[in-house]
Amino acid sequence: MTLTPEEALEQAALAGIHRLRIPTPFAVGRVNCYLIEDEPLTLVDTGPNSGKALDELQGQLGERGHSIDDIELVILTHQHIDHVGLVEIVVEHSGADVAALGLAAERLASFGEESEREDEFAVELMLRNGIPQEVAFALQSVSRSFRGWGAKAEVTRPLEDGQTLPFRDRLLQALHRPGHSPSDTVFWDAERRILIAADHLIAHISSNPLIARPLDGSSERTQALATYIESMKATRELPAEIVLSGHGEPIVDHVALIDDRLAKHERRKEKIYALIAEQPRTGYEIAQAIWGNVAVTQAFLTLSEVIGHADLLVNEGRVREAPDGEVVRYEATG
Numbered sequence: 001m002t003l004t005p006e007e008a009l010e011q012a013a014l015a016g017i018h019r020l021r022i023p024t025p026f027a028v029g030r031v032n033c034y035l036i037e038d039e040p041l042t043l044v045d046t047g048p049n050s051g052k053a054l055d056e057l058q059g060q061l062g063e064r065g066h067s068i069d070d071i072e073l074v075i076l077t078h079q080h081i082d083h084v085g086l087v088e089i090v091v092e093h094s095g096a097d098v099a100a101l102g103l104a105a106e107r108l109a110s111f112g113e114e115s116e117r118e119d120e121f122a123v124e125l126m127l128r129n130g131i132p133q134e135v136a137f138a139l140q141s142v143s144r145s146f147r148g149w150g151a152k153a154e155v156t157r158p159l160e161d162g163q164t165l166p167f168r169d170r171l172l173q174a175l176h177r178p179g180h181s182p183s184d185t186v187f188w189d190a191e192r193r194i195l196i197a198a199d200h201l202i203a204h205i206s207s208n209p210l211i212a213r214p215l216d217g218s219s220e221r222t223q224a225l226a227t228y229i230e231s232m233k234a235t236r237e238l239p240a241e242i243v244l245s246g247h248g249e250p251i252v253d254h255v256a257l258i259d260d261r262l263a264k265h266e267r268r269k270e271k272i273y274a275l276i277a278e279q280p281r282t283g284y285e286i287a288q289a290i291w292g293n294v295a296v297t298q299a300f301l302t303l304s305e306v307i308g309h310a311d312l313l314v315n316e317g318r319v320r321e322a323p324d325g326e327v328v329r330y331e332a333t334g
Contacts, residue, residue, distance in 0.1 A: 022047030081150030102158030130282030179228020225308025
């Protein structure tokens with residue numbers, strides 16, 4: 001029998017995994033961090049770097065009889081600021097180790113410099129895909145203003161894909177599932193069939209596969225959506241009964257959710273193909289045709305969506321990128 005989300009949270013709590021809902025300043029709302037009551041006492045993700053988030057983290061830990069001083073291990077699921085912002089403060093208070101994907105260690109350790117490179121990369125990508133300069137620079141300013149919510153993290157326990165983290169009462173296997181970000185890592189408890197998935201899967205909203213610089217520091221952009229689809233297909237094969245997400249409620253039928261998301265991406269891909277077949281368009285022109293003014297206010301988000309689906313069409317040989325002066329247009333090959 002399929003659990004309800006409430007029953008899933010209760011079952012996770014009985015297994016020693018407790019959801020901590022930490023406030024963020026972002027539209028997505030609260031972020032889910034998880035306290036694993038085991039040896040070592042472990043916090044999965046930390047919330048953003050703000051006094052309000054720290055107060056609530058302390059308060060919710062206190063309800064479990066703990067404080068941040070007691071944390072012995074912090075696990076970071078990925079590089080986004082709403083998940084890593086308080087890590088420095090937690091480590092300063094507790095002396096905890098920090099475990100994260102080893103490939104992401106340099107990115108996490110150089111937060112400020114890497115954020116600047118990411119913003120420069122995003123501006124170049126937006127301009128190349130037809131987004132007006134004033135929009136691209138405005139979004140760069142917004143992104144810079146958000147940096148205070150993040151923090152650098154010194155990874156003391158770098159993890160490899162497939163590596164097992166041993167605890168007193170459980171084993172957690174780290175599985176690299178890039179797509180939403182290049183560093184997305186999920187943690188699988190095979191014995192209890194519980195997956196701590198962070199933003200890899202979210203029940204009420206799609207996990208946006210945001211185009212980003214690869215973790216190896218190369219200038220090539222990631223094929224975020226194509227990568228994410230392969231990651232979802234891999235996760236689909238896990239016999240999970242409970243998936244604990246980075247936002248919102250637990251997922252109790254991840255196979256159905258993944259199948260629905262894959263079908264939606266297929267429909268969106270065909271909609272974008274129809275627009276390109278009608279006439280060559282830049283990524284921004286496609287975004288405007290689909291979302292109108294939202295394509296301005298959420299320019300990088302919508303552009304990531306368009307380019308992700310265009311990548312699929314390019315990979316299928318149905319579309320090609322055609323340089324047109326300063327910009328690139330997509331055109332149908334047929």
